[in-house]
Structure formats: structure tokens, C-alpha cells
Amino acid sequence: MAETISVEVARYSPERDTEPSSQRYDVPLHKDWVVLDALNYIKDKMDGSLTFRWSCRMGICGSCGMMVNGEPKLTCATFLSDYAGDGSPVRVQPLRYFPVIRDLVVEITDFMNKLQSVKPWLIRGDEKAVSEGEYLQTPEQLDRYKQFSMCINCLLCYAACPVYGLDPVFIGPAAIALAQRYNMDSRDEGAGERMDVLAQHEGIWGCTFVGECTKVCPKHVDPAGAIQQYKLTATIERFKSFLMPWAAGNSEMESAK
Amino acid sequence: MACVSINGANRLGSNSLPELLVFGARAGKAAALTSLEQKPPSEHVIAQANDEKRRLEEQFLRKTGGRERIATIRSEMHQAVESGAGIYRTQDSLQQAADKLQELRERFRNLSLDDHSLTFNTELLGALELEFMLEVGSAIVASALHRTESRGAHQRTDFPARDDRNFLAHALIFRSPDGSARIETTPVVITRWPPGERVYGVKSEVKEVAAR
Amino acid sequence: MSGVRQTVRYTEYHPRWYRTRVSTWWWLSRWPYLKFILREISSVFVAWFVVVLLLQIRALSRGPQAYAAFEHWLQIPVIVLLNLTAMFFVTFHAVTWFNLTPRAMVVRFGGKRVPDGLIVGTNYAAWAAVSVVLAWFLLRS
Numbered sequence: 001m002a003e004t005i006s007v008e009v010a011r012y013s014p015e016r017d018t019e020p021s022s023q024r025y026d027v028p029l030h031k032d033w034v035v036l037d038a039l040n041y042i043k044d045k046m047d048g049s050l051t052f053r054w055s056c057r058m059g060i061c062g063s064c065g066m067m068v069n070g071e072p073k074l075t076c077a078t079f080l081s082d083y084a085g086d087g088s089p090v091r092v093q094p095l096r097y098f099p100v101i102r103d104l105v106v107e108i109t110d111f112m113n114k115l116q117s118v119k120p121w122l123i124r125g126d127e128k129a130v131s132e133g134e135y136l137q138t139p140e141q142l143d144r145y146k147q148f149s150m151c152i153n154c155l156l157c158y159a160a161c162p163v164y165g166l167d168p169v170f171i172g173p174a175a176i177a178l179a180q181r182y183n184m185d186s187r188d189e190g191a192g193e194r195m196d197v198l199a200q201h202e203g204i205w206g207c208t209f210v211g212e213c214t215k216v217c218p219k220h221v222d223p224a225g226a227i228q229q230y231k232l233t234a235t236i237e238r239f240k241s242f243l244m245p246w247a248a249g250n251s252e253m254e255s256a257k
Numbered sequence: 258m259a260c261v262s263i264n265g266a267n268r269l270g271s272n273s274l275p276e277l278l279v280f281g282a283r284a285g286k287a288a289a290l291t292s293l294e295q296k297p298p299s300e301h302v303i304a305q306a307n308d309e310k311r312r313l314e315e316q317f318l319r320k321t322g323g324r325e326r327i328a329t330i331r332s333e334m335h336q337a338v339e340s341g342a343g344i345y346r347t348q349d350s351l352q353q354a355a356d357k358l359q360e361l362r363e364r365f366r367n368l369s370l371d372d373h374s375l376t377f378n379t380e381l382l383g384a385l386e387l388e389f390m391l392e393v394g395s396a397i398v399a400s401a402l403h404r405t406e407s408r409g410a411h412q413r414t415d416f417p418a419r420d421d422r423n424f425l426a427h428a429l430i431f432r433s434p435d436g437s438a439r440i441e442t443t444p445v446v447i448t449r450w451p452p453g454e455r456v457y458g459v460k461s462e463v464k465e466v467a468a469r
Numbered sequence: 470m471s472g473v474r475q476t477v478r479y480t481e482y483h484p485r486w487y488r489t490r491v492s493t494w495w496w497l498s499r500w501p502y503l504k505f506i507l508r509e510i511s512s513v514f515v516a517w518f519v520v521v522l523l524l525q526i527r528a529l530s531r532g533p534q535a536y537a538a539f540e541h542w543l544q545i546p547v548i549v550l551l552n553l554t555a556m557f558f559v560t561f562h563a564v565t566w567f568n569l570t571p572r573a574m575v576v577r578f579g580g581k582r583v584p585d586g587l588i589v590g591t592n593y594a595a596w597a598a599v600s601v602v603l604a605w606f607l608l609r610s
Contacts, residue, residue, distance in 0.1 A: 014376050014485040044328030048371035048380040070498075099486035102377045107486055140580050162502060165491045209569065210505045228573030 005029040005080055006089035007038050009050060012100050020100065022091070023047075029084055035075040035092060036064050039104075052104035059218060062152030065159070066104050067093040072156035072216045095155055097165040111155060114171050117197050118179035123190025141186040148181035148226055150219040157213035157223050163206055170206040171197070173213035173223030180226040183233075199234040207231075316366075317381055323369030327383050330361050330368070334387075337361070338394050342401055347415045351402045358395045365391060399438040400428040409455075419454070504565070511562035514555040521552070567592040 004026045012020035025046055027038045036054055043050050054064040057076045064075045069083065069091050083090040098106035128135070157173035164170050179198055183191045198204055207227045214224040298306075334357075341354025365388060372380035406420035407413050426442035433439045445452075456464055492498075496506040528539035542548060570592055571585035 012487050013374060014487070015374055017487075020487060043380070044326070048327065048383075049374070051372070051377055051379050096489065097491070099488050101486055102374070105377050143582075162491070162495055162505075165495070208505070208509065210502065211569070211572075212501055214572070215501070222572065225572040225575075228569075229575060232573060 003029045003084075005038070005084050007035075007042070008089040008091045009039070009042070009104070010091075010093040011050075011103050012094075014102060020093075024089060027080075029080055031081055033080045035066075035068055035073070035078045035080060035090065038080055038090075039075065039092070050104075051102045060152060062154030065095050065154040065156050067091075067096055067159065072096065072159035074154055074156065074218045077218060096159040097161070097168070098155070098158070106155075108155060110168065111153075111158065111172065111175070114175045115153070115178065118171065118175050118194055119190055119197075120175075120178040120182055122182060122185065122188050123193060124187075125189045135187040137186055144186075145181045145184035148177045148184065148221055151178055151181070151221045151223075152219055154218065156216045156218065157221075160212040160216040162210060162212075163208060167206065169202045171203050173207075173227065174221075176204060176207075176230065177221050177223035177226040180230055183230070195234065195237070198230060199238075204230050204234060313381070317368070317370050317384055318373050318375075318378075320369065323367050325364050325367045325369060327368065327370075327380065327387055330365055331383075331387055331390075334358065334361055334391060334394060338398070342394075342398050344410055345412050345414050346401055347413065348402070351398055355395065355398045355402065358391060358398060362391050362395070396430040396438055400430060400440060403428060403440045421452075425452070507558075508562060508565045511558040514558035515562060517551070517555050518559060563596065567596070 005028075006024055006026050008022050008024050010020045011017075011023045025038075025042045027041050027046075030037070036057065039050065039052055040054070043052075052064070052066070052075075054076065055061040056063075059074055059077050062074075065072060066075050067073070068075065068078050070093075072095060075092070080090065092104065094100045094104045094106045098108060098110075101107050151174055153174060155174065157177075158164050161170075161173055164172050176198060179194050182188045183194060204227050207224075209224060209228060211224045214222045217223065337354045337357035341350040341357070368384060370380050370384060372378050401411060401413075404411060404424055405413065405416045406424045407417050408419050408424065424442075426444050429441045429443055431439045431441065454464075496502040525539060528535045543552075567589055571588040574588065576583040576588060
């Protein structure tokens, strides 16, 4: 008999329960198994009713984010063996601060709406004709936003952010980092449009720089950095428009590229 | 399965992703708009939908006493298709895969679900996907059995040569009333690039010289 | 921001979502959260030092007697203790913010991003330099 490890999984059935409970399963402990493997083992062999989201198993799709022993983690990149040894079970819970639909599945419409509100796409004042060719970009220009473009929308940063937990109107780390990804893109001309959403209380100014979003990010996006950088940009922009109301709107943001 | 052929043919991953994201989104929007413009569904359509609903409930959600698990059938299916209808295929390996898939489709009827909930029921989803995969797998095997030649990723070691006379054609699979597959073909319309032999190394250089 | 706030609609298949409540003591659950709250609280002590400075200026403007009284007040054990605590928090405030500056400020030089360590180092160097100048002013007599 192979070595086993106990996994304590949060269960919640909206049809039956008023609040979540936890259920314990003993699964084989293989050296190369991640928490998601354990969950799939449970679903396949022990209890088909255990419900969770997953897809790619390789840290790209961003759908298997959960709380593992209280920390937001991608379960496909979190090894069981890191939790073995002390005999206590691995606790798996749904992502914190989101409403739970069932078991480990959370409701993320709130984030989807916020993401859309920051217009995370290239905005052009004047679109070139296809015949005029591509919008060229130097490696240096790419380097300015590349880090922020690595976001996979896994929402671990939201589950790490007490500001979002306490006041869910906060736009949150990933959405702001993705806005910054386009603001910093040399091909983009939409910084002014995004500012209305970003430079308000529920936007960047809601952030108190706890910094945990950056620590839990599996893709090293550094949303905390993105937000602080944008605070600086927005402040300079505010002063500029106050002192020189005749100057064009997003000169600072354009020169930052 | 969709094949929008953005780059002339379909390819998993890079090509099917824009198909999903671009054309899938457009298809979804178009379907939603069309449904708004339609008259309310006829009694016939509603009866059909109710039949399907009843089938799902009887076969999966309210069914008790089944003995097969999704994961068991699914991994046996993987194994059968991988070894029988991988890149290198023969009459024997394909026939074995066909027989195994037939067996699995019968065993599928004895499936049992642990999850009877109507909220985010991923096990029901898994069962429906498995049912489709078994059917698609059977179609793939049937068309590979029918295609007694080698072409692209379809390599019949018992028929190593390409046979444009009989098989420069798309295979179309229909479900017969008894559930088995019936195969018809439709010719390939060749526009700009006629298919050629795919060769490597010295052979490819010879071909290039010949082309000049 | 009504456009962003989600509208909850329950349907037949999503009868009830479970919402967790954030505990009042959430900031005690993890050291980084506690550190963050301490950093936020440090602002109170920064404000206290400002008050002390204002009191000092007022005493100075009222003449030697008032200033002597102010110095006497500074020696009350409670005030000494309070100032020591404030000193700790203000240092904590400075150190934590210094360490965070490279995240807020991306400095580019010759097309390359200046390394984080250099930005933090510059902060500390400036701090040290200002301290040395002040010390020289105060201790030269």
C-alpha cells in the first residue's frame, strides 16, 4: 500500500446546506502529484459529486485557483508532498472573498464586469489601414508592459487582497494590472479613457498597498507595483491638468512609454 | 466539430483557439439574435426538448443501480484509441479499437453518477462529454478503417502509399438507425495548391529541382 | 460605480450562493497582514511627532522659560516612553516604505530598468546623509 495523505475539502451544496462543511479523503501521496491531482483522484475514484473548476493542468488557464491551507494557490502547481510530513490534512477551500456556488466553485461575474470596465484591449485614436502595415514595437517598448501581460485571470490576487474582502467595490489587483498592461503599450492610445475608471476611489485609491497580491501571483505580474505606479501617474496628471489646463490630456502617460 | 479553416486547414491549439474565440463568439451572438427573431418554438420542438430533458434525468440524474464509473470508461477509451488509432494504424489495431469502443458504449448505459444536483454538476457534464467522445472516437476509427491508404497523420502500415484515386476525398460519417456508422465521401475541391507528396531530406531536394 | 457592481440574480440552478464574512480580526491571521496594519498605525505616531515639533516651536517663540518647561515636559517618563514608541513606529514606517519604493517607481536609465536594490539603497543613503548633516548641526557645539 502506497503512502497516503489526508485532504480536507470544503463542501457546500446550495440545495442542501446553509453553510459549508468539510470532508476528509485519504488519497495516495505520489511525489509528482499536485493538489489538483488529489482532487481529480477523489472525483474519479471516491466521490463524483466533488465539484471544482480546472482545465489545463499547467498554470496557463487560471481556473483551478483555491485556498490551500489558507493560502491562495493554483492547485495544479501546488505539490502535495510540500504538505506531507506533519500528519495534518491539507485543507482545500474555495477562493476567499468570492461567493461560493458549490463546493470549491466560486462566482466570478463581479471580476468579469470589472475587467471589462477598464477596457483591456488596444484602443487607437486612428486605426491604420491593413495595407499600411503593422504597428511596430521595439523590445524595450515591449519590456515596459510585458510583465503585466502575463496575467491569467486566476484571481489569486483578489483572494489575497483584504481591501477587496472588506469592500468588494474595489476594482482589484488583476483588473488594474491589466489596465496598466495596455496603458504602457506603445501601440495603445486609450490611457485617457481608462483613467475615469482607474483614478477614482474604487480604483487605484482603494488600494492601501498591502502587497499580498504580488506575493501570491503565480505569474509574477506584480499588480501591487502596477497600482502604485499608476497612482504616481494619476497624481502627476492631476497636477498637470490643474496647473496647465490647456495641455493635452494624457501626455504623461504617453511619455511613460 | 467546426472547421472554419482560417489558415486553409484546421489545427488543434493555435488555429482552433481563434476559431473558438472569434467565430465561437460570433456564432453565439448570432444564435442569440436569431432566437429572438424566431416565433415561439412549435409544440413539436418543445416535445423534443422535453424528451431530451427526460432522457438526461432518467439516464443520469435520477438513475440508481448503475455500476460503471466515468473515469474507468474514459481511461479505457483513451487506451483503446491511443493504441488502436494512433499515428500508425493497421486493420487489426483499428478493428480492436472499434470493438473496444462498441463495448464501452454498451457499458456506458450502465453508468452511475454520484452527483444528482442541478447546481454546477460537473459529473453530469463529464458523462455527456464522455458519451460524445465515445461517439466521435467510433467515427474516427470507422473512417480510418475505411481509408485504406496513408495520408498525413493517418499512417496505415498495411497501406503505406497514398491513394488519390480513391481517397482524395472528405469522409462523411452518418449514424445509421441501428447506431452504427455509415460512411460516404465527398471530393476535395482543389483550388490553388494541389496536394503533393510530403518528403524529407534528399528526396525533398530532388523534388525541388524537379519543380524548377 | 453602479456599472461595475454586480447585480445578483438567483436562478433555478443557482439557488443560494454562500458568502463568507470577513472577520474583524482578519489582520491577526497572517504576519504580512499584521505588518501592514502596523505600518498603517505608524501614521498616528508620525502625526504625534509633528505635534511635538509644533509644541517645541511654540515653546521656543514664548521665550527661555517656556522652553525650559517644554524640556521638562519631555522628561516625564510617560512622554519618554511615548516618544520611544513613536520613534520605533516612525522607523518602521520609513523602513517599510523605503523597501516598497522600487515597486511604485520604475526608474529607467539608458533603456534598462534600474535594479530594485539600487533604488532602495539610494533611499537609505539619502536618509543617512540627512541624518549626518543634522547630527553635525546639533552636536558641533
